Amino acid sequence: MLYRSGLAAALAYALAAGAATAETAADQADGGEKATSQLEAVTVTAQRREEDVQKVPISITTVEAEKLQNIGAAGADVRALAGRLPSLNIESSFGRTFPRFYIRGLGNADFDLNASQPVSLIFDDVVLENPILKGYPIFDIDHVEMLRGPQGTLFGRNTPAGVVKFDSVRPSPDNEGYARINYGRYGTANLEAAAGGGLSDSVSARASILYQHRDNWVDNTFAGGKNRELEGYNEFAGRVQLLYGGDDFEALFNLHARNLNGTARLFRANIIQPGTNNIVSGFKPDQVSIDGYNSQHLEGWGGSARLKWDFGSVSLFSITGYETVEVYSRGDIDGGYGAVFAPPSGPGVIAFPSESADGLPDHGQFTQEFRLQSNDWGRFDWQAGLYYFDESITIDSFSYDTLAGGGQNGYAQQKQDNTAWAAYASGEYDLTDAWKLRAGLRYTRDEKDFQATRYQSPVGGTPIGPLYANPSASDVSGDLSLAYAASENTNVFFRVARGFRAPSIQGRILFGDTLSVAKEETLTSFEAGIKADLFDRRARLGFTVFDYTVHDQQLTAVGGAANFNRLVNADRSTGRGFELDLEAYLADNLLVTTGLSYNDTKIDDPTLAIQPCGAPCTVLDPAGPVAGTVRIDGNPLPQAPKWIANVTARYSIPVDNGEWYVFTDWSYRGSVNFFLYESKEFKGKSLTEGGLRVGYNWDNARYDLSVYGRNITNQIRVVGGIDFNNLTGFINDPRVWGVEFAVRY
Template sequence: MSSVFRCVPKVRLLAASLILGLPVYGHAQEAEDVERKGSSVLDVVTVTAERREEAEKDVPVSITTVSDEKLDVIASGGSDIRFLSSRLPSLNIESSFGRAFPRFYIRGLGNTDFDLNASQPVSLIYDEVVQESPLLKGFPVFDLDRIEMLRGPQGTLFGRNTPAGVIKFESVKPSQETSGYARLGYGSYGTTTFEGAIGGALGPAWSARVSGLYQHRDDWVDNTYTGENNALEGYDESAIRAQFLYDPGENFDALFNVHARRLDGSARLFRANIIKPGSNDLVDDFERDEIAIDGRNSSHLDTEGASARLRWDFGSMSLFSVTGYESAESFNQGDIDGGFGASYAPPFGPGFIPFSSESADGLPDHSQWSQELRLASNDWGRFDWQGGLYLYREKITIDSFSYDTLAGSIENGYAQQKQDNKAWAAFVSGDYEASDQLTLKGGLRYTRDNKDFEVSRYVSPIGGDPLGPLTVSPSASDLSGDFSATYAISEQTNVYGRVAKGFRAPSIQGRVLFGDTISVADSEKVYSYEAGIKSDLLDRRARLGFSVFHYTVKDQQLTAVGGAANFNQLVNADKSVGNGFELDLEAYLTEHLLVTLGGSYNRTEIKDPNLFIAPCGGGCTVLDPAGGGDGLVSINGNSLPQAPRWIGNITARYGVPVGDGEFFVYTDWAYRSKVNFFLYESTEFTGKPLLEGGLRIGYLWRDGRYEAALYGRNITDRKAIVGGIDFNNLTGFVNEPRIIGAEFTARY
């Protein structure tokens, strides 16, 4: 929930701490001590990065947290989870599905694959349950206690598909105290948002909390081909979460969670020939609120899930059980060629349309079960440990369709994929206080992963015969882990070093509508080296976190997307390397001005002189040397796709007492440098540097219970190409438009 501000020094102190994404002091006496100091200080950040509650400064991992007012501000205006992109160091998020299918990249490591069984090296964990399917990773952000981003391999305690890092979401939990909030907003394009929560005691041992969200945007993009105004880009999205906590105050507690999401709206709008040939500029006559397409466009997604988190306290040890179930059902259909007609069926446009393409992907059947049992020591002096077992199973059915747009969008192609993924792991981790200053930590995890996959093509859109079923059953096992040392230079400053190994099991790609084979990428391994410093400065009026890192990925899984054949193929690069640094800084510059600053440098490089892929199918200027025959090019030496070298972000909040409340101004800005959209390099499919800013002006009163604010997102209305479709022409998709609106929040 948003932070609460008062017009007295003590609460201004707490308010400012909240802006930085930090929890409020848990004890009134501590707050009173701070008030007597006569200055604003930052609170201690508590995280669960190592499955225990610890001060963030003591955890030997590069971490950024977001919560409270900062989270509310950057998520305003109906934003989906992509609002986090570039607002945390080393984090990029993009999607060719729009709101339904976010793709995460940490330190340049990610996956551009748009298939519904795509494996990503960034793990998203919601309330201790991994969200493996990319369709689950876009669950809306509301009523959260905090977000934690852990960079680098997390292969010991989280394990599954974490070679790049982990993003953890922690919901506000039920308590015996009655509390809640309601927030209503309205803005440009009819953007309407409502979210709220209410919770409290159900009895001496039971408490509950129910949270919900609704977001709506009107269709606002005209289809100039059909003549329909306000035809596309609207959506309706809703989500709910109900939690029940049983805590009799003895040696057992249980937290139960049920949640669901529904999304209906437009699929991503692909826009034909919006890139000026020979450059990466938008064409001169580009209009964000216009498109000309003759195919259908829609997006539908339903997800639901439940979890049970149980804890038994045996005194010297505690046993934890986390049981999770998730399910998704989706259907996304879009005009992939981004225009109308074709060169052989005029009229056509905008620009040259070699051939029409309209397709859809559906997920009619999906289920994910996970179970973790973890035993952990409780205050064993200088040595503490934890270990456990993890079980996982996911079953997926994927339908792929093609349509003949020129014949009224009749279905002319159909294929189906099925995948059954079973995995288990055993892990152990421990930390030892070698001295008052030096703490050593380490852990190991053994993983076994098996996949059974089959695909059949029933109808080919290009005249091919029926195919299949084709089957493949890759499996792999691995021993991953980490070792770190933390040294306390002083009570305020820690330095640390960490080495870690991550693992990702084999991936499978079977989009046989336009091809005849299954591609399998072998398992990849990541070796990471990191060192950093974490320090409280200026009597805790400022905080600094700085890390440097280097990693090597062996047999990295890459996805060759599109190309002239419009066919996805998985490949393994011999290796990739990355190095850079990350910075998190937060400080009171004055009693009323609080600033946060984040930044990162990531240099990535593919190293494989024998790896060649197909470049774009038409119109683009390929910069890579030819090799490998059949129009292929070498990608040796290229940076990884969607891996900006520079990311920077800044927020500033200035608040002053006015009347019986507080007036405040809050601004936030996020920058990322240029990116390659694909594995190969080309002039046109290089995304330009992107800078987007937000502004919020508001007033809080009644001890912070009420807030009225005006907000703006992408306030400069920056128009930028953020992705492309490369098999046909210079087709791309663009960032979100400027949204200006107002919000009212009541807390109780």
């Protein structure tokens, strides 16, 4: 019933927006100013070819450069995209370094540096598998594509939920570039610049940089705190690209790097009122009381070579990528100071201190893909390829004795080698001028060699290990779609797709004695949609309904009363809902975009039981078969809001040498469960954040001066929790305002 009501609401929403646009067009036809503003066609590479987004039979949302610049104005990282695309949520307990992506409710809340995610992130055609790699900063980006649903045919790794795809601005033979600098509250500074042009008739280059800074703006009120001020960061990233273009050969080389120094995510003890999900009264975002160290450092670099040979009827592509990253993140996990047995302690009850760190001292990822693609074969076109993935990682986990000055009292290490290869083929056939059939298959083989050793136990245990796990799996995934061009401007599609995620390993044995291995998961998805250009291309609509079932879904039981993570497989999980994208010129100088999604997810496994949090958490699930466990059958997936909505509006007033403009963007994310079980306290409230920019540009938009604000209503919410024995959580970013100047040439 709720699903049908949501569908009806979405249709009413689309019709109301369309009616407003139609009314504007009608007014102009009755003697008003003639309509001149039209939406430009959006080109995507969702099917590894350049196509009009309205003709691709997949639920896709794109984000163009101007929107990215606005939502990232206050030094934001990739998490700023959360809630600003239908069915997309992104969160992190590591802060800027470790984003966790969720599409249509499917993601992974595990904070292990080896955690597998069902959402794949592709940056400049190279998959970034490790979750640390997925935090690479967004700058000098041409556009972003989010592909919802399984993408198991054409993309390389673990894509049952979908793909988020970033494409940098390519080098051009034209001399062009820009610089953008802003400064705002809390000493927030953002400097971004790029320059490029032709080096010869056949060679072009482009270099781009990003520098972001924020002062430490949170005061530590505990007199013995190791860090007196927190939440600041310095981040630098750069990218150099070189493009060679001949008559029948093209080569694009990319070299990029990142460096981050700052503080880790700031945990706050007993921030939640017991028996509710309200923040405690008197809470001050700019204060904390902790006695542990807090720091975060990251260095990474990578490169790629994308080659293309044009043989006339076919083209051959080679994509070679290498990525490496090192990270160390240390934090006060209990979120307070002292303990009940070592007063003074607080805030609230601190049952025992916890201070830990995770490091990635050794990481390397190599990928190679060869793809052969037909060129205009008439009614039938195809592509086929081979893909290879090789990753080697070492993970260090440390524990520290806060009460003894922060000395190390625990150490464990994980090592893993992961190799995978795949062969795939995809084709599309024009059945008639209006009907098009697409189909694809992919065979994947994935193997992992894993070992974990505990050298020092923080809780009096003995050294253990090495413990070994060697899971492997093979699978055939794919998709089948049928598209119908109802008119020149309207396309309808139906798609069925199967996704696959390789087995995962949870080897954090610092506080436990066993490994857990989750077997492979598969997903079958059905979706149908309509895409239309309306009112002489003054409006564009995309609407999709979907229903999926995940078999053997990999879930992470985070923490619990035993303070130990383990992987489990749910027999089934289900999801259904819809997504709506609409953009329209409501007037020649007023462009509005809106997005809306409904996701109803459910764990379907009557036998699955896990450990919930300890006191004082109010658990709502029924007791499990073993004392201290609860059943989670029927619960929604964690971090899966039912409703996500967003809207942007840009209004401009042309003047002689430029324009005045106002840009605003708003996002709404419904309430979420932080963990697999349900409790009153660990259910995040809905979050609404808004941004505003007012500016003036002149000389054909070469120069731009503006003031901006982010989270302008200063809504503060608990956005994640620590499944511990106190009600510890972390919050979203506060309001930031500032001024920005940009120049282009």
